[in-house]
Structures are given as structure tokens and as C-alpha cells.
Amino acid sequence: MGKITGFLEIDRQDRKYAPAADRVRNYNEFVIPLGDEGTKSQAARCMNCGIPYCHNGCPVNNQIPDWNDLVYNDLWEEASRNLHSTNNFPEFTGRVCPAPCEASCTLNIEDVPVTIKTIECAIVDKAWENGWLKPIVSAEKTGKKVAVVGSGPSGLAAAQQLARAGHSVHVFEKNAKAGGLLRYGIPDFKMEKNLIDRRVEQMEAEGVTFHYGAHIGVTQDAKQLTDSFDAVLICAGSEKSRDLPVPGRDLDGIHFAMDFLPQQNRRVGKEAPLDNKPILANGKHVVVIGGGDTGSDCIGTSIRQGAVSVTQIEIMPKPPEKENKALTWPNWPMKLRTSSSHQEGAERDFSVLTTGFRGEDGKVKALQCARAGADMKPVPGSEFELKADLVLLAMGFVHPVHEGMLKSLGVKLDGRGNVEANVRDYKTSSDKIFAAGDARRGQSLVVWAIREGRQAARAVDEFLMGSTTLPR
Numbered sequence: 001m002g003k004i005t006g007f008l009e010i011d012r013q014d015r016k017y018a019p020a021a022d023r024v025r026n027y028n029e030f031v032i033p034l035g036d037e038g039t040k041s042q043a044a045r046c047m048n049c050g051i052p053y054c055h056n057g058c059p060v061n062n063q064i065p066d067w068n069d070l071v072y073n074d075l076w077e078e079a080s081r082n083l084h085s086t087n088n089f090p091e092f093t094g095r096v097c098p099a100p101c102e103a104s105c106t107l108n109i110e111d112v113p114v115t116i117k118t119i120e121c122a123i124v125d126k127a128w129e130n131g132w133l134k135p136i137v138s139a140e141k142t143g144k145k146v147a148v149v150g151s152g153p154s155g156l157a158a159a160q161q162l163a164r165a166g167h168s169v170h171v172f173e174k175n176a177k178a179g180g181l182l183r184y185g186i187p188d189f190k191m192e193k194n195l196i197d198r199r200v201e202q203m204e205a206e207g208v209t210f211h212y213g214a215h216i217g218v219t220q221d222a223k224q225l226t227d228s229f230d231a232v233l234i235c236a237g238s239e240k241s242r243d244l245p246v247p248g249r250d251l252d253g254i255h256f257a258m259d260f261l262p263q264q265n266r267r268v269g270k271e272a273p274l275d276n277k278p279i280l281a282n283g284k285h286v287v288v289i290g291g292g293d294t295g296s297d298c299i300g301t302s303i304r305q306g307a308v309s310v311t312q313i314e315i316m317p318k319p320p321e322k323e324n325k326a327l328t329w330p331n332w333p334m335k336l337r338t339s340s341s342h343q344e345g346a347e348r349d350f351s352v353l354t355t356g357f358r359g360e361d362g363k364v365k366a367l368q369c370a371r372a373g374a375d376m377k378p379v380p381g382s383e384f385e386l387k388a389d390l391v392l393l394a395m396g397f398v399h400p401v402h403e404g405m406l407k408s409l410g411v412k413l414d415g416r417g418n419v420e421a422n423v424r425d426y427k428t429s430s431d432k433i434f435a436a437g438d439a440r441r442g443q444s445l446v447v448w449a450i451r452e453g454r455q456a457a458r459a460v461d462e463f464l465m466g467s468t469t470l471p472r
């Protein structure tokens with residue numbers, strides 16, 4: 001524990017954002033780092049609790065008090081080594097993780113948790129700046145070949161762990177670049193994509209081979225993978241968007257969030273557009289249906305594109321602004337969360353049901369809404385209309401795409417339509433096929449995907465070699 005009285009003397013300070021009026025002019029990241037001294041003094045606030053609840057709050061079980069102490073003592077390189085022993089990609093989580101660790105920090109009982117995510121991000125950014133993150137090339141090769149389908153955070157974490165264990169790892173990705181939702185879902189203003197490119201270079205130097213434009217089960221036979229590889233790990237994400245089958249759904253101007261967001265990310269990345277029609281918010285009244293991360297990202301992107309107005313509606317009632325700590329701590333509380341995108345100028349409304357869309361000349365003009373009662377049915381007499389020229393459906397994802405790869409491999413699905421596999425051996429119902437990340441657990445978080453990728457890599461290593469030294 002760096003400074004025994006740190007938590008008594010030093011107030012919580014977190015990274016600030018560039019002003020909204022400036023940041024909406026471009027797609028760059030806008031979070032302003034605390035700097036070395038600011039980060040060190042925040043690390044000094046960690047109380048090194050006898051039971052560090054943050055360890056369990058963090059899905060990859062980062063050893064948070066240990067690296068807080070190292071940062072406070074200016075031992076940044078050692079802090080980076082420690083951090084990387086549990087998390088392959090802290091620069092991703094240090095930017096986009098909702099930080100359940102901070103919800104479970106003991107100081108959060110008083111609403112002033114240690115700024116864990118900020119310290120994590122500072123450690124890894126400094127490690128890259130100083131050239132401390134070199135490729136770790138395995139000294140001995142096992143002669144075993146593993147195919148990983150999908151290059152989102154679960155596929156990348158698994159591939160890195162497996163390559164470091166000495167296996168020959170091939171990642172098959174249907175898109176033109178690696179990253180999954182990190183690249184094509186999460187906007188650049190939350191996480192710039194050069195961070196992924198840098199990791200891909202590191203992994204290539206460690207021996208991972210990436211095959212892009214390889215859509216398994218569509219452009220490339222899925223069975224061929226099981227024939228040519230000793231193990232196949234499915235990390236294909238949960239890509240089937242939840243739809244809203246109400247009258248008027250087929251009007252022009254109503255799109256899934258994941259038809260809209262990837263287009264903008266491709267524009268920023270100077271990637272050729274796919275041959276679909278551009279969906280743009282400029283000059284439009286935009287309504288985003290769905291209150292999660294995807295909805296927030298649609299807001300920030302629409303505002304940057306020049307929308308006239310952006311309204312976000314959510315079917316659930318407005319959650320409380322503040323949680324009851326006695327009931328919730330150290331767990332993740334249900335409460336109102338306001339993202340940086342909300343602060344950029346969106347209206348929010350809760351308990352709103354969309355009963356239909358009204359259009360003119362085939363184009364959407366308004367949402368027909370009603371207040372949702374406690375039974376989630378429309379409250380009689382509460383009907384109203386919301387003006388809309390562009391509607392973005394951000395109501396989550398139901399399960400992975402079944403057609404193509406999953407059907408052809410014949411893996412069993414669970415009751416929710418995800419690939420069935422447990423979190424001990426990550427094995428599917430088919431011989432030598434494993435599954436991890438959103439494809440197995442359903443839509444989730446980057447940090448959970450990294451955890452599952454790491455754990456699945458261990459399971460695959462054990463399956464191939466009979467034993468493993470990879471961490472769980």
C-alpha cells in the first residue's frame with residue numbers, strides 16, 4: 001500500500017473530457033489523461049483492502065491494489081507487467097470498460113471509488129510509449145494448429161494466449177480488418193483504431209496469422225476448418241440484431257444500429273464502403289430506440305454527422321439517479337447512466353413503447369408511441385408521436401447468426417440461441433470445437449470477451465497437450 005493515509009488526504013479526480021462543442025467536430029478520442037503525477041496521487045488513494053472486492057468486480061480479475069501501489073511508487077514498467085498478466089488488452093478496457101471494478105471498490109460506499117480504469121489506461125499507454133510491450137515469441141512450438149473464427153476481443157485474446165503457448169494460430173475474419181465490434185461497432189471517438197492495429201502487429205510478430213475476408217460457412221467451408229486444424233474456437237460474436245416488428249417497419253429511414261455505426265467507422269478508417277446505401281443523420285431528426293451502449297454510440301455519431309435533433313427512447317422506466325448502496329454494493333447497480341454522448345445534446349425519454357411508424361411517400365416521418373405501463377403494455381390515452389426522418393434500432397442482439405457456420409458445424413445451441421459450452425472447458429457439442437465471447441455468453445462487454453478468450457485458450461491448450469500452464 002503506497003500511501004497509508006492517501007484515501008483520507010486526496011480527493012477523487014478523474015479524466016475530463018474536451019468540451020462537447022469542440023469534440024463533436026471530429027471523431028477523435030477526447031478524454032484528457034491525468035498525467036503522471038495526477039495518476040500517481042489517485043493510485044495513492046487505494047486502501048489495499050484485506051478483501052479487495054475490486055478483484056472480483058473486474059471480470060479479468062485484474063490485481064488492482066498491486067498495480068496501484070506500483071504506480072504510486074513510480075514503478076510503471078512493473079505495473080504494466082502485472083496488469084498484462086491478467087489482461088491482454090488494457091488499452092481497450094481502459095477506454096471502453098464500464099468499470100464494474102469501481103462499483104465494487106470499498107471507497108464507492110462513499111461514492112468516491114479509486115479511478116481504477118483511468119490508472120489502468122495510464123499504465124498501458126505509458127508502456128506503449130516507452131516501448132515496453134514487445135512481442136512474446138514462444139521458444140518451443142507444439143506443432144498443433146488452432147483456428148480461431150472471429151477477431152473481436154475474445155478471438156484476439158484467445159489467439160494471443162494460444163500463440164504464446166507455442167501453437168500455430170490462424171484467425172479467420174470475415175471483415176477486411178481485425179477487431180470485431182471494437183473496430184466496426186464502437187466509434188472512434190470512444191476508441192481509436194490504431195490501438196487495434198498495434199496489437200495485431202504484435203500478434204503477427206508472435207506468430208499469429210490473420211486471414212481477412214474469410215467468411216466461414218459462407219465464402220469458406222466450415223467443415224474444412226475442422227479437417228485441417230487440431231482445434232477450432234468460435235469467437236464469432238452475437239450479431240443477430242433484435243428487431244421491432246410493428247406496422248411501418250419497412251419504411252425507408254429505419255435501420256439497425258449495426259447498419260449505421262460500421263459505415264461511419266469505415267469512413268473514419270478510410271476503408272472502402274460495403275456496397276450498401278449510405279445512412280447519414282445530417283439535417284435529420286433522429287430517434288434512437290434503445291438505451292444501452294449501442295444507443296449512446298448512435299447518438300454521438302448522429303450528432304457528429306450534423307443531426308438536427310436526436311432523441312433516445314427506452315421502454316424501461318427511468319432508473320434511480322443514485323443506487324441504495326446498502327442493497328447493491330459491491331455489485332453492479334441499476335442506476336441512471338449518462339454517457340459522454342448524452343451530454344452532447346440528446347433528449348432522453350423512458351417508459352416509451354413504439355407501436356408503429358408513420359410515413360409519407362415510403363419514407364418514415366414519425367414514430368407512433370405510447371407510455372409503457374408496469375405490464376409493458378400501452379397505457380390507454382397516452383399515445384403521442386415523435387418526429388423522425390431517421391430511426392436507429394439499438395435494442396440489442398438476440399444471439400449469434402445461425403445460418404452458415406453454426407448450422408454447417410452442427411454445434412448445439414442453448415435455450416437463448418447461443419452456442420452451448422460451459423466456462424470450465426468451453427467445449428461445444430462437436431468434437432474439437434470450442435466457443436467463447438458473445439457467441440457463447442450472449443451480448444456482453446469487451447472485458448468479458450477478453451476473459452472468455454483467455455479462459456478458452458487455456459481449455460484448448462489443455463485439450464491439445466493434456467496439461468496447460470496458461471492462467472484461467
Ligand SMILES: Cc1cc2nc3c(=O)[nH]c(=O)nc-3n(C[C@H](O)[C@H](O)[C@H](O)COP(=O)(O)OP(=O)(O)OC[C@H]3O[C@@H](n4cnc5c(N)ncnc54)[C@H](O)[C@@H]3O)c2cc1C
Pocket residue numbers: 096097098149150151152153154155172173174175179180181182185186190214215216217218235236237238261293294297404405436437438439443444445446447449
Ligand atoms: C455499438 C456497440 C458499442 C459497444 N460498446 C461497448 C463499450 O463501450 N464497452 C464494452 O465493454 N462493450 C461494448 N460493446 C460490447 C462489446 O463490443 C462486445 O461485447 C464484444 O466486442 C464481444 O466480443 P467478441 O469477440 O465476443 O465478438 P465481436 O466483437 O462481435 O467479434 C466477432 C467477430 O467475428 C467475426 N465473425 C462472425 N462470424 C464470422 C464468420 N462466420 N466467419 C468469420 N468471421 C466471423 C465478426 O466479423 C467479428 O469480427 C458494444 C457493442 C456494440 C454493438
Ligand code: SF4
Pocket residue numbers: 057058059060061062064087093094097098099100101102116117120447
Ligand atoms: S478491465 Fe474494467 S473492470 Fe477490470 S480493472 Fe479495468 S476498468 Fe476495471
